[in-house]
Amino acid sequence: MSEPSYLREDPFSELTVLEVPACPAAVVEARDVSWEDLPRLFDHTFSGLFPVLTEAGAEPAGPAFALYTRQPSETVDLQVGIAISKGLTRAEPIAHGLLVIPSELPAGSMAVRSHIGGYDGLEQAWAQLLEAAIEAGHHPGLPFIELYVTEPGAEADPASLRTDLFLTLD
Template sequence: MDQSPESTEPEIVSREEVPAAVVRATLRMEELPQLFDRAYRLVASVLEQQGLEPGEAFARYLTMPGETMEVEAGFTTTGPVEPEEDVVPTTLPAGEVARLTHTGPYDTLSSSWDRLGRWIGDQGRRPGAALWEVYVTEPTPEADPATMRTDLYWPLEG
């Protein structure tokens, strides 16, 4: 098995729709860290106030990176969130997705996304839009970047 930062073989899985709460923004790539810092704190606070449990931390890219991109950052939830401040409800969609687990630092995620995109094409499938990352390892100061796990999900068209 490949033990590079990508660590797992891509696979196609079916997912059920999952409710989530996010902060949505249109921004430049270099602004992502500030969005993430603000969004995760704010969404966690709103969920606590509304009596909902946060699930997986994720970021969903609604548009592909260009000059700017549209991004949602937040948590899956145990139920629908009521909009409050910049927090809005959304869902991670149901359907077939290509999945890959990336183990390693965030700055090597692009190589895993490239690998997953090539693999989708090799399967004769077409990638859809609005791909997302689930941050399995919490990015604390104590976390070892070499062992951080991020699950990548890329929806597939028909």
């Protein structure tokens, strides 16, 4: 049996280019979120998302992700969610004024590389992936995706966290 296209057991230790199919997802979409407010958005999303999935009969089909829909500045536009076994049929409100909506991880050509370590190293990991993709002759585009392969938690060692970085190629 083959692995899901956005997820593989072993980390991507070097620049890898993949063709991935679309995958249904349940997300909370947010615009103009400050970097300081991202942890709160993630916490609120995931505390409300799983009860919605249970009620809809949708099983998680991969780890949590953030899909960034514009180039970051002082703020970001993104979708925070999880790939699911089947698509949601309607939007569902959750706490804190958030709304879980049907979405999908996009199909297409992606450059990917894994980051092993704390989230504070993601900015440098993204810069390295972008540089490697350009040097290899690729044309990066949007969206780009962080797939949080290692579930964060109070007992998680930040040095062992794995985040797969997916960069859309035009």
